[in-house]
């Protein structure tokens with residue numbers, strides 16, 4: 020683990036000399052995560068799939084980034100490699116200043132536990148723990164109890180997510196949406212530097228979705244947390260500061276905050292052509308073009 024683990028939260032100020040010899044402070048926050056020339060190939064021969072075909076991109080610190088694209092475009096693969104849950108076929112990945120490609124499973128487990136929060140489609144809740152036990156699990160796994168300030172923060176999350184009346188329920192006693200909200204509270208409980216969320220609103224009604232997206236937006240805007248969220252939903256992506264679009268395992272567009280209508284229009288224009296003829300099994304999109312990191 021590198022020494023930058025705690026320092027990463029506080030972007031260093033890069034000092035550059037002006038022409039007059041004065042020193043001008045310029046904020047140059049390092050990215051929360053980045054990948055370079057990432058490829059991921061599954062299978063071989065005729066069945067080979069290029070899930071990622073040379074992706075270079077950064078998740079900026081303190082920003083809420085949405086990752087969109089057609090089904091099979093590589094969104095989950097990219098997120099899993101960025102989070103150290105999967106290894107690329109080639110290329111490199113960093114979390115903060117820590118290069119994660121080539122690290123051992125043990126090192127990656129500690130890194131994830133300390134610095135990353137996860138919300139996945141399959142909630143990954145522990146069936147034998149009640150909702151509160153699941154929410155507090157990151158502290159248990161780190162071998163410590165929450166501080167008073169952390170407990171206050173957790174209580175606020177529980178209340179904001181409407182879970183106060185469900186804390187003693189085990190996952191099988193909760194609805195899908197409630198389980199999803201428990202997973203979100205757990206992901207944000209330790210205020211990790213970086214939160215990866217894969218379709219976090221996939222199982223939620225529109226009111227719960229707004230609550231969750233609002234929480235993620237506040238976590239980045241006020242808490243300085245960096246959020247990377249995979250979503251198919253233009254309304255969800257409209258909460259983000261930045262929207263990355265994937266197609267054919269490549270970044271095809273990188274846009275600042277968009278309205279849901281702008282996002283939907285872009286997705287429509289990028290829909291796969293009827294006859295793709297792709298040899299790789301990946302889809303060809305009208306808007307496919309590599310965008311530099």
Ligand SMILES: Nc1ncnc2c1ncn2[C@@H]1O[C@H](COP(=O)(O)OP(=O)(O)OP(=O)(O)O)[C@@H](O)[C@H]1O
Nearest residue numbers: 061062068070088089090091092093094095096097
């Ligand atoms: N374990 C695997 N074995 C073989 N192929 C895989 C595997 N995981 C993913 N793929 C393939 O890699 C490509 C990218 O998959 P990925 O799950 O990253 O796409 P996605 O954009 O997240 O899709 P969706 O929106 O449907 O979840 C797809 O063609 C998929 O079939």
